Amino acid sequence: MTSNATEASILAWLSEQRQPMLDALEAMVNTDGGSYDKAGVDAVGAQVARFCAAHDIPVETVPGARFGDCLRATVASEEGMSGNQQRNIVLMGHRDTVFPKGEPTRRPFRIEDGRAYGPGVCDMKGGLVMNMFVLAAFRKFGGAPGPLVGLFTGDEEIGSPEGRPVIEAEARRARAVFNSEPGRPGGNVVTGRKGGVFSVLDIEGRAAHSGGNFEAGISAIGELAQKITAIHALTDLSRGITLNVGLVSGGQSVNTVAPSAQAQIDMRYVDPADREEILGKLHAIAATAFVPGTRSVLTIRGEFLPLTQDPAAARLFEGYRAAAAETGLSVAGEFAGGCADSGFTAAVGAPTLCSVGPVGGKAHSPEEYLEVDSFVPRAQALARAILRLEATGL
Known part of the structure; x- marks a missing residue:
């Protein structure tokens, strides 16, 4: 299968995954997962692991002593890779939320007027689901320009006390990091954070x-x-x-x-x-x-740590922006006052782009939402950005 045919197959398959994505998101949002609820965060991790097993994606568990375990899902690259192509392309996200135990029972997942609602729906369970399906697409059709790693952590909302060393170790061997925090309400991604x-x-x-x-x-x-x-x-x-x-x-x-x-x-x-x-x-x-x-x-x-954009990260952003444009999305970079795990990956030198997840807003509040129609296009944009990574010079 040619590379163009592989890309077409990946994009076509993702275009058919809207309902399966929403089903996975509903199950995840309706599962408790506050940062201090290790059992709940690990229950969300079990959902990720079951999905990966169903798609023949190996998953390694890095146990957390007090907080949620870290899961590391891997998809092998095409054969014949050399040099920097052998370094990992990381799709990152956290499973924990800021909400108290029982919040999904009080206000479960729902869709209304094109928006999905529920605790953690955009921050960042939507991004987790998107990463899962992108990994599955490359596992199904091949075409990855390097080893893909899906890193699903469990304690970001409290500063990643246990997840940080795992994240930094992964970032030190990464070619690029895409953090699937929610896309900004206007559809932009984040290129800098406090x-x-x-x-x-x-x-x-x-x-x-x-x-x-x-x-x-x-x-x-x-x-x-x-x-x-x-x-x-x-x-x-x-x-x-x-x-x-x-x-x-x-x-x-x-x-x-x-x-x-x-x-x-x-x-x-x-x-x-x-x-x-x-x-x-x-x-x-x-x-x-x-x-x-x-x-x-x-x-x-x-x-x-702050997310800063060095020349390599700027090239990663330009590559993503071009990939998004091919998908029909107009994307710019924004600075955000909020913090994220992307600061840790950038600080150890990994070219990093944040907020490539589905578009949403009002995180940490009862009004938190995710734009349902952004799910598939943002997944396709990420897949395209991965396929075009070689063109960025990274």
Whole structure:
């Protein structure tokens, strides 16, 4: 079979997969999969594994101790590959969502006015399903210009504490990485993202009766209030730096000087060099006692690296854009303030393109949606981009 015939077969088969894609998506969305629900995330992984087995795609499991396992599905390349052609082409996605247990029961998958709804429908179970079917198409018809790897991780929404080393190891041997986060609402892909650091600030004061022994107390909440003001003052929108104290807690009772308090901090930045500067300032704020006698500890709980576009990634984007145009899609690159695993792959030098998944929006909310009509064309665009990879010089 000629390469043109192989491509035609892949595209024609994908064009017939709309309903099977939607069926797979419905089953996946209706399965619990919050980041801290390992059993649920692994149940979604079992759906991926069953699909791959049905299409004769080998799957390796990298167990997670606390969070969802990582699955690594592989499709061999054509024979006779050499040099860079032997490096893996990675299709990446995460199975976990941000929603609490029971959310699929409360609002199960549905389609209304051309949009699919449900927890995680676009972020990013739609992208997972798309990757599964693209892998199956190449397994069925051949034509892969290098080994294909489908990497299905389980803890992205909490910073990939266990998935990150697996992702980075895969990226170091990758020729290119396509991360199937949802396409932007206008249909664009993402060529740059902010980095993010998620930290917890714990403050210790001293309890005392707020009426009978007020002067003996040291208020951790009073300290927290002043620290929040200092933390928010680090925001510099002109540089793309934002600090947000999104969660606070503390105190013992209304009539007790607060012996403890806690703040959870979201820090975002664009330039990798800004990370150390802002973290240094955060640590300095933590070390400063605005209320004498308080003590504070700042702990980093998770982080994402920024997605930056080097010349190789720019060529990957141009190749994808041309492939999308052949599919009838007009696609541009966008910068996004949100973080993703694509930052890890870019940071170790793998040419990376993000948000090549089906188009959707309003992620992390009850209104999250996926444009049903984007499913097949985005799968075809990805398949074409893979088939055209050699033309990018990668």
